[in-house]
Amino acid sequence: MLEPTHNNELPAIPGKRYFTIGEVSELCAVKPHVLRYWEQEFPQLKPVKRRGNRRYYQREDVLTIRQIRGLLYDQGYTIGGARQRMTDGDEGVLSADLQAVIKETIEELEDVLKVLSPTK
DSSP states (O other), X not given: OOOOSSGGGSOOOOSOSOEEHHHHHHHHTOOHHHHHHHHHHOTTOOOEEEGGGEEEEOHHHHHHHHHHHIXXXXXOOOHHHHHHHHHTTOHHHHHHXXXXXXXXXXXXXXXXXXXXXXXX
């Protein structure tokens, strides 16, 4: 499996409430051990832990992981630099990923609207 280099090449995030670490690993093209490591390094990343200490990630966690991945793999930040960039509240970092998600969501909603709207 080739690893995508840009977040816009990653698969769409399904409309589920919770994702396992394996699902998030595939959605973000990052191995599970890397996700567990990032949990220690980035305070924003706090998946819900259930029985047996299993991790369940929510959609915003997946978006955060994609943001971290973009900073580290695409923009060349170090872990410390990416952590700093994430905690600074820098809107510019988030905007590219958010814009892509917003655009994708709008397109999906427009498709749904076309299906639901009666044709005249």
